[in-house]
Amino acid sequence: MKGLKENFQKAHVVIIGSGIIGKFNALELSELGFQITLIDPTQLQNSSSAALGLLMGNMYQKRKGRSWDLRKKSIELWPKWISLLQNINNGLNIEKPLIQLTTNEEKFKKLKKFIDENDDLSLQILEKDSIIIKNINKAFQTKNIKGMISFKDGRINAVSLLKTIDKYLKNKKINFVNEEIIKIRKANNQWFSTTKSNKDIKSDLVILCNSLKAVDLIDNLSHNIKLKPVLGQAIEVSINDAEVDLLTLPKQFNINGKNIIPISKNKLIIGSTDEYSTKPEKNIFEKITNFLNQKPTWLINGQIKKKWFGVRSRPEGEPSPIMKNLGDGLIICTGFYKNGILLAPVCSKWVANEIKKYIT
Numbered sequence: 331m332k333g334l335k336e337n338f339q340k341a342h343v344v345i346i347g348s349g350i351i352g353k354f355n356a357l358e359l360s361e362l363g364f365q366i367t368l369i370d371p372t373q374l375q376n377s378s379s380a381a382l383g384l385l386m387g388n389m390y391q392k393r394k395g396r397s398w399d400l401r402k403k404s405i406e407l408w409p410k411w412i413s414l415l416q417n418i419n420n421g422l423n424i425e426k427p428l429i430q431l432t433t434n435e436e437k438f439k440k441l442k443k444f445i446d447e448n449d450d451l452s453l454q455i456l457e458k459d460s461i462i463i464k465n466i467n468k469a470f471q472t473k474n475i476k477g478m479i480s481f482k483d484g485r486i487n488a489v490s491l492l493k494t495i496d497k498y499l500k501n502k503k504i505n506f507v508n509e510e511i512i513k514i515r516k517a518n519n520q521w522f523s524t525t526k527s528n529k530d531i532k533s534d535l536v537i538l539c540n541s542l543k544a545v546d547l548i549d550n551l552s553h554n555i556k557l558k559p560v561l562g563q564a565i566e567v568s569i570n571d572a573e574v575d576l577l578t579l580p581k582q583f584n585i586n587g588k589n590i591i592p593i594s595k596n597k598l599i600i601g602s603t604d605e606y607s608t609k610p611e612k613n614i615f616e617k618i619t620n621f622l623n624q625k626p627t628w629l630i631n632g633q634i635k636k637k638w639f640g641v642r643s644r645p646e647g648e649p650s651p652i653m654k655n656l657g658d659g660l661i662i663c664t665g666f667y668k669n670g671i672l673l674a675p676v677c678s679k680w681v682a683n684e685i686k687k688y689i690t
Contacts, residue, residue, distance in 0.1 A: 341689060344369060344523050344533040346511050346547070347540030350381070350488070350674045351663050353495045355537055357411075358678035359685070360502040367531060368499070369523065370540070371510040380562055380640030382589050382601045383488035384582060385672045388452060389430055389480040391444045396649060400676050405482065407675035412486075418501075419494040426484035429456065429583035431466065431477035433622065441478045452481040465578050466585075471626040475585065485582040485591070488671060507531065511540075514547050516658055535659040535688065537681060542643045544664045553656060556646040557665055559608045563639035564601030565618055566593070571628035588621040597635070603642065603668045610639050642667055653677060655684045 341364050345352045348370035356366045385408070387401040408424065415422050432438050445453050456463050456477050467475050499506075509525040514536055516522075522530045538544040545555050569576070576592035583590055591599040600618050611617060615634055619625060645652050645665040651673060652665040661684055663677050 341365065341535065341685075342367070342533045343535045343537065343685070344521065344531055345537045345539060346370070346514075346523065347538065347544070347664075348506075349539065349541065350492065350670050351666060351677055352537075352539035353492065353499065354411075354674035354678040355539060355663065355681050356499055356504055357495055358682050360499065360504060362682060364685075365505075366499075366502075367505040367507060367533065369507040369509060369511055369525075369531070371508055371526075380564065380638050381488040381671055382564060382591060382599065383486045383491065383671055384428065384584070384589055385424060385483055385486060386428060386430075386480075386584075386669075387672055388450070388482040389428065389478065391440070393448060400651075400673055401669075403679070404673050404676035407679060411675055415491075415494050415498060418497045419490065422486070422490055422494050424484045424486050425581050427479050427481045427580075428483035428485065429462065429477060429479045429580050431456075431463075431475050431583060431585045433472070433474050433476075433586060438476045445478060454479050454481075462580060466580075466583070469574055469576070469579055469626070470585075470622060470629075472622060472624070486671065491671070511547065514660075516660075521659060535661070535685060538660070538662040539664060541664055542641065544643075544662055548656065548660070548662070553654075553662075555652060555654075555662070557643040557652075558606055558646055560603055560642045560644045560667060561605040561607045561610060561639055562601070562603040562642055562668070563605070563610050563614060563618065564589075564599055564637070565614060565634050566597060566599050566636040567615075567619075567629070567632040568635045569596050569598075569628045569632045571596075571631075574626075574628050586621040588618065608641050610637075642670070651677070653680055655688075659688060661685075 343359055343364050344367045345355050346369050348368050356368050360366050387405045390401050392398050442455055445455055456479055467473055511523045512526050513524040521533045521536045524530050542557050575595050576598050577595050579592045589601045619629055643665050644650055644667040650665050650667040654662050
């Protein structure tokens with residue numbers, strides 16, 4: 331790499347996979363002056379397009395170890411990227427706060443213990459007498475929902491985010507290739523990524539961000555990386571109840587593992603990532619709305635207006651995500667499970683640092 335030491339602009343980086351991780355890597359590296367080719371045959375249908383965009387970082391209850399370190403660093407990096415992307419879309423923002431709720435008394439006690447043990451004013455317990463909880467209990471026709479609120483966490487509109495990054499990357503003259511890569515190989519100090527149409531794309535480095543398919547492009551016997559599919563799915567539900575105004579609820583919250591986003595007086599989105607599969611079951615409404623012992627009447631009578639899903643990947647035998655420098659100019663970033671959007675900034679920063687070390 332001697333010829334690249336003086337000038338990053340001479341280095342060509344191929345990024346395979348155009349979900350949020352691939353796009354953020356393209357964003358970071360293009361800001362540093364690298365030449366980027368982003369390759370994906372289904373750029374409008376990847377798993378990131380099905381994400382709800384909830385950023386659950388500061389309320390993460392393990393305040394030590396790799397997983398917490400990644401979240402903490404990403405939380406610190408997000409404001410910089412929001413500021414940059416607002417030059418393209420000034421409406422892009424992180425809606426705060428985020429609320430986590432449960433009907434399980436033992437889980438609520440753990441939430442209280444977590445907040446008691448951490449001197450963090452951005453985290454607060456929500457007891458039954460809280461006005462927020464009263465509104466939620468009233469709407470969901472129950473009495474035992476409680477939880478916590480995080481004023482640092484929130485939600486970013488995933489579809490808007492991806493479209494904004496696309497516009498930014500096009501302004502940066504990023505090369506987009508809508509093809510599937512079936513093979514990668516190194517020869518004469520260059521990487522060759524071979525498309526399904528048998529075209530070779532030459533580069534100095536390759537970053538694999540194509541979720542489950544990433545391991546198909548490497549020698550898995552040497553690297554021993556195993557991934558399993560995880561289904562993320564969501565539904566938009568329309569209700570018909572004059573006595574219920576969904577806009578009286580928080581903008582984003584989670585009850586017993588299901589994410590809920592009211593979008594109008596009579597519509598809300600419910601989503602989750604919890605099924606080891608590649609296709610949703612037929613009873614999606616029953617599965618996603620089954621987060622309380624007894625559903626409110628308006629939800630029982632609700633109608634699905636839209637439904638969508640995306641397949642993510644989760645590592646087997648090691649922590650999520652997989653961020654590894656496989657050597658010789660090959661990097662893999664996959665297995666982000668539920669946290670792709672949250673951890674995208676810290677992943678791209680790590681990749682940039684690995685590339686700088688490789689070149690210099």
